[in-house]
Amino acid sequence: MSGNWSPPAAGQLCYNVNGSCVKMPYSPAPRVLLYTVFGFGVVLAIFGNLLVMISILHFRQLHSPTNFLIASLAGADFLVGATVMPFSMVRSVESCWYFGRSFCTLHTCCDVAFCYSSLFHLCFISIDRYIAVTDPLVYPTKFTVSVSGICIGISWILPLVYSGAVFYTGAYDDGLEELSSAVNCIGGCQTVVNQNWVLIDFLSFFVPTLVMIILYGNIFLVARQQAQKIENIGSKAQSSSESYKARVAKRERKAAKILGITVIAFMISWLPYSIDSLIDAYMGFITPAYIYEICVWCAYYNSAMNPLIYALFYPWFKKAIKVIVSGQVLKNSSATMNLFSEQM
Template sequence: MTSNFSQATLQLCYENVNASCIKTPYSPGLRVLLYMVFGFGTVLAVCGNLLVVISVLHFKQLHSPANFLIASLASADFLVGISVMPFSMVRSIESCWYFGDTFCSLHSCCDVAFCYSSALHLCFISVDRYIAVTDPLVYPTKFTVSVSGICISISWILPLVYSSAVFYTGISAMGIENLVSALNCVGGCQVVVNQDWVLISFLLFFIPTLVMIILYSKIFLVAKQQAVKIETSVSGSKGESSLESHKARVAKRERKAAKTLGVTVLAFIVSWLPYTIDTLIDAFMGFITPAYVYEFCCWSAYYNSAMNPLIYAFFYPWFRKAMKLILSGKILKGHSSTTSLFSE
């Protein structure tokens, strides 16, 4: 009787399919709540990052090497929101993959590529901010549009090459073929890689993160020294030269930009750290993480793609103004691209 009861209550992703994965969905009320939470994050990632991209590309005042990097970062986050999060939402809540094996590989490839692309973008942005704060007057000659283009190219090409190698060559599953075969079922989209590739993935997160932490630590030390020096020079001499006044304004502007992007980097680290640690532990402990813990770690990382536009909206007055112009449709008017977005 116990056996018959178990068979009667057992749910499968695909009924009447022998190799179907077992379905373990959440309760109806919790499913609705999760769809609302995950759906909100998806919409925010798509719409918010699209606004950032349109703002930088449309308004000529925002055409700068640093802003092109930000627009490229927003493009990566936008692609996470539109090509990864909706399908992951269904998989996470329904506990089944209904989109086919071919799209499973493509989805996993895009997931890894776009997320690591965000990490590399943030690393290059921290380099940009370091140069801007430590040497603000020479910065325009050092970080040019061509240099920004090289950084953007690297941020896209390396993650795409890496993710393609992981999911389309099969080398990431070498040595764990039996485990991959055991987890393989109809309605599943499990990403299982061996310990070597997990370590590579960890380094792809750890190295850019370490670079960001070191650079931003130096940035805030330099910014603090600059603030003290400027305050001392102003209090010591009311009739400061126009050059010194210009230096002070430039240094203040760059420090503010560095602070904002520092918050972005901190949000990235906090969002991605649980997932990175979890995958590292799983690879060496036999994949012991409960499904709900893994899903929490995944969506913590996904939500990072939705957080950046909120940070820009909170810290950047020019982004709030650009957003109002875009949403009101005023950018469709002639010469809207030359609108001034800065108060100064």
């Protein structure tokens, strides 16, 4: 694979002007392959997350605090697919940035903001699931729609303010101005981040991830205990109250399991990039270009993975897709359709 990623010797410029970056084009076969792979990720991220948002926002049965968080998470992933990935795809394959310096800064700002927004959403979802599994009967009064709205607001505002403050003030490359100027020739859009901000970025990724690991670890311990209790009383006559508690606990455990898979997928996708960025900043930016691109696109592809996870594990999402694609969603009565084949 490294053979396909290694471009041939440079012999062209991105622009026929002084100070232009050197263009290192791929041969036709790898070029087509890369556009196909990256383009598939873009299409999946855009249309997959769009289906998730339409499903949750249109069907009243899906209106819940957790699902609103999932819809907002899908919105962040949709924006990664619509505003970040297409331009990164051209840059990665053509090895040139053709969209202007101002848009380069905006692109970088959006990249960081939307990706951190996804991380914050997942962190709040893990808190939501922890409360739902550990105290399922009290959960509806603790995590309401208004609380979900506050979590959504924080998940959008903080990343946008952070990325804007860092990249529009130029604080990210303090002390690396010469290297930044050399990398960002005409036709280039590479962000060189100093050690301080790389460490802050890594901690901003690591701390919420650690919180999610701890919460989901506790979730599955509690879920295991609940399953054992249900199994122990299974052969005994249950009161209606005990039966209801068992059904609620089972439903919340299943939801936590599916969203736990989403969190694991996020960590696997983003860990290589986060570790590489940290090591690279302290080792003098020695990472080969193709290794960096692989790490970046592994992270980007996470925005396309969540709809696939929902499609595999959520029967309601499969049914919602059929209704949307077939055009039945345009009917007035579609919003009140029953998407659940059985009560869990």
